[in-house]
Amino acid sequence: MILPHTRRTAPVSPTRVRPNAVLLSPLLAVTALLVAILSGCAAGGTAPGATAGEGSGTPNGTITVYAAASLKATFTELAGTFEAENPGTRVSLSFAGSSDLASQISQGAPADVFASADTANMKKLQDAGLADGTPRNFxxxxxxxxxxPGNPAGIASLKDLARPGIKLxxxxxxxxxxxxxxxxxxTAGLTLSPVSEENAVTDVLGKVVSGEADAGLVYGTDIKTAGxxxxxxxxxxxxxxxxxYPIAGVAGSRNRAAAQAFLDLVTGAEGQKVLAAAGFGPPGQ
Structure with missing residues (x-):
């Protein structure tokens, strides 16, 4: 009897697991995660812990602007323009006398931009290393x-402010x-004797508006704003x-992109138009 040919199949060996394969898997996962994070940052993403807008050329997030009191009307308008032109931004404004603002920044107040009504107070920040770059006159x-209204004291000139009894x-x-x-x-050879000296020009104007003073020395722009x-x-x-008036970023700002963009708005054609309409002269005057 002839038996049919039987094909022998080699036994299947159990799969051998290389010890290093288990160790490499977590390493590969971590590497992939790092690559993803770095790719996100390179594409414009914000690294964990960074303030919005920091290190990016696109304005984003919040900036705090410290500005001289005489700039209140114009900077309030320009802040609105900035936010409208740069969705996702917010401008927080703080107005006071330039000397007070410079002192606050020197003491660590978290400002991103400083706009002074004179070069002397800006120089204080420069000397302290607190100005980011060269200030721009605007x-x-x-x-x-x-x-x-009605000028009840009959003031007609600067010398009238030195008359006895004038509440200046x-x-x-x-x-x-x-x-x-x-x-x-x-320059006029006058000795003025004010009944009050204020820390902000808006406070001087307020005393005239309230009738507490016969006259006040303010900026021409303040008079125009008061109507x-x-x-x-x-x-x-x-x-x-x-x-x-100079303006500069503040050293240590965590949102330099937005701060610089706001500086560009103020010193650019759009900002200059708003300032001129309010009665400010050009920076080269």
Whole structure:
């Protein structure tokens, strides 16, 4: 009897697991994760822990702008423009006398941008290493006399402010408008005796508006902003004390991209148009 041919099949060996394969899998997973994170950052993503807008050329997130009190109306308008043109941004504004703002920044206040009503207070930040880059001059301003509507004290010139019994209010000397007041008085050979010295030009204007003062020395832009609440008197001696306004980023800002974009808006054609409409002179004046 002939038996059919039977094909023998070799036994299947059990799969051998290489010891290193188990060890490499977690390493490969970690490597893949790192590559994904780095790729996201390179594509414009924000690294964990970074402030929005930091290190990116696209304005994003919040910036805090410290600006001289005389800039309140214009910078409020420009902040709105900036936010509208750069979705995802927010501008937090803080207004006060330039000397007060410079002191706050020197003491660690978290500002991203500083706009001063004079170069002296900006220089304080530069000397302390707190200005990010070279400040840019963006406007000029000169003093004018603010009086209540109807001018009850009959003020007609700068020398009238030295008359006995006149209730004059000025800025304190350390404030830019106060330094300008001292200079124009010296130029005119006058001794002024204010009943009050304020730390911000807006406070001087407020005392005239409320009727607490017969006159106040403020900027021409403040009188224009006040509208019918006060009347303004120009005087030739004002030309001896033209205040130049510089603006700069603050060193240590965590949102330099947005800060620089705001500086560009203020110093650019759009910002200059808003400032000129408010009565500010050009930076080269």
């Amino acid at each position: 406007a000029t301003n000169t003093l004018a006399i603010a009086v209540p 209010v000025t800025c304190a000397r350390q404030v830019p408008c106060g330094a300008a007041t001292a200079k124009v008085a010296e 019918t609440k006060v009347s303004g008197i120009q005087f030739t001696e004002a030309g001896s004390a033209v205040n130049t």
